[in-house]
Structure formats: C-alpha cells, structure tokens
Amino acid sequence: MSSLLIFDLSLGLFFLLLGFLVYRFPLLIAGYNTMNEKQRERIDIKGLKLMMCVCLIVGACILLILGLLEAIDIQIGQWPMLFVVLFLPLIMIILAQKYDKNENSKRRSYILTGIVLMVYIIVFIFIYPQTRPNTILIEGDKIEIKGSYGITFTSNDITSMQWNINAPKILMRTNGLSIGDIRKGEFRINNQEKATLFLENMKGPYISIALQNGKLLLINLKTEDATRMLYKEIKKATSYK
Numbered sequence: 001m002s003s004l005l006i007f008d009l010s011l012g013l014f015f016l017l018l019g020f021l022v023y024r025f026p027l028l029i030a031g032y033n034t035m036n037e038k039q040r041e042r043i044d045i046k047g048l049k050l051m052m053c054v055c056l057i058v059g060a061c062i063l064l065i066l067g068l069l070e071a072i073d074i075q076i077g078q079w080p081m082l083f084v085v086l087f088l089p090l091i092m093i094i095l096a097q098k099y100d101k102n103e104n105s106k107r108r109s110y111i112l113t114g115i116v117l118m119v120y121i122i123v124f125i126f127i128y129p130q131t132r133p134n135t136i137l138i139e140g141d142k143i144e145i146k147g148s149y150g151i152t153f154t155s156n157d158i159t160s161m162q163w164n165i166n167a168p169k170i171l172m173r174t175n176g177l178s179i180g181d182i183r184k185g186e187f188r189i190n191n192q193e194k195a196t197l198f199l200e201n202m203k204g205p206y207i208s209i210a211l212q213n214g215k216l217l218l219i220n221l222k223t224e225d226a227t228r229m230l231y232k233e234i235k236k237a238t239s240y241k
Helices: 003-024 037-041 045-071 079-099 105-131 224-238
Strands: 135-139 142-146 151-154 158-164 170-179 182-189 193-199 206-211 216-219
Touching (some): 003 045, 003 079, 142 224, 158 224
Parallel strands (some): 193 216
Antiparallel strands (some): 158 206, 170 182
C-alpha cells in the first residue's frame, strides 16, 4: 500500500470523524469555544455546525474517493487533496460569517481570511516554479536536466536505457513533488525500487535510464510524440543502442 494511498484514506477518515464531532460537540469549533454566553447567543449554532459538518463530510468523501482510485491504480494527481486541505477551510471561514451576528466577528473573519490568503499565495509562489517542465539540454554526449531535482550525466554513465509504454506504479514519495500529472524528485516505484522522476504525464510512455552510480531516472514529456523524440535524441547523442 503506497504512502499516498494511506495519507489520503487517513485524512479522509479524519475529516469524516471531525465532521460528526463538530456537529455533536459545537464547542470544538474554533472561536465559538472562546466566546462568552452573550456572544454565543448571537450565533446561529445550529446552522453553523450543520454547515461545517457538511463541508467536512464533502472533503472527506473527496479524499476517500481519491484514495480508492489510487488503490485501483487510477492516477488523477493530488489536486483534489490540495483543494480539501487548502481551500475548504477558507470556504468554511467565509460561509461561517452568515451565522455570526456579533459586531466584531466579521472584522476578525476578514482579517483571518486575509491571513489565510497570504499563506496560500506564499505556498503558491514556492510550489509553482517546481511545477514548470524541466529543461533537458543535450550537448555532445552530455545530458543535463535543468530545474527542480536536476541532474547531469554522460553516455559513459548510462548502464541501460529503455522505452516503457505504461506508467510506473508509484508507491511512495520520499522527497519530491506530486501535483496533477506531475511527478518530480525521489520516489519508490514498483517493488520499492528507488527512482528519480521527471514525469509530466502519468499515462505514459516514459524513458527509464539506469546510471552507474545506482540512480534510476524516469523521464517523459507531456505528449508521447515529444517523449519519443527526446528518446531518439538521447540515443543519438549517447550512441546508446
């Protein structure tokens, strides 16, 4: 069972449990549990706890479906998980304002929403450059993969190179990026084999290159034609048969 599958299922079950707990015990709701009795009287707690319960259960269903799809080896990436973790809390904060009639609460909600948005922007600025395609330069018999998790090697470093039709089975991400169809960095694939991935399309095909230092590289581009052209260019540059 892959780490991504375990993470998605565990997080989904956690959101499901949290949804029922919030509905049963409203004092678990952040902010509400610190209000005095007068402030709580101005909260539509029935509507608030129902809204939060529904949002959490919807998030849980998304994560559980994502985990089940991964269990049957259908890869759709981690965008749904990112939506649940990053944007669902923001949606809940915005919707919660409808149920709060306290004078200062809306101002606090606007400030909190602004802070959350700033955090999202910072995360986006950090992650977005890593989602850009790596540039692959071929000069003589030297191949340089520039960008995130880049590497440089020559024909003398190659011990084997293969054209693979089907996408690899990814078991675990150890140090890398997994968003949508993009897989970059260090992963464990198939039978716990370590590999450095530069994959732009999880539907395959891909190029596998084994190096003398023990590294296994899996590379593809967004389309099969572009990947096949790259494969031919690497074979020609390295004279690898």
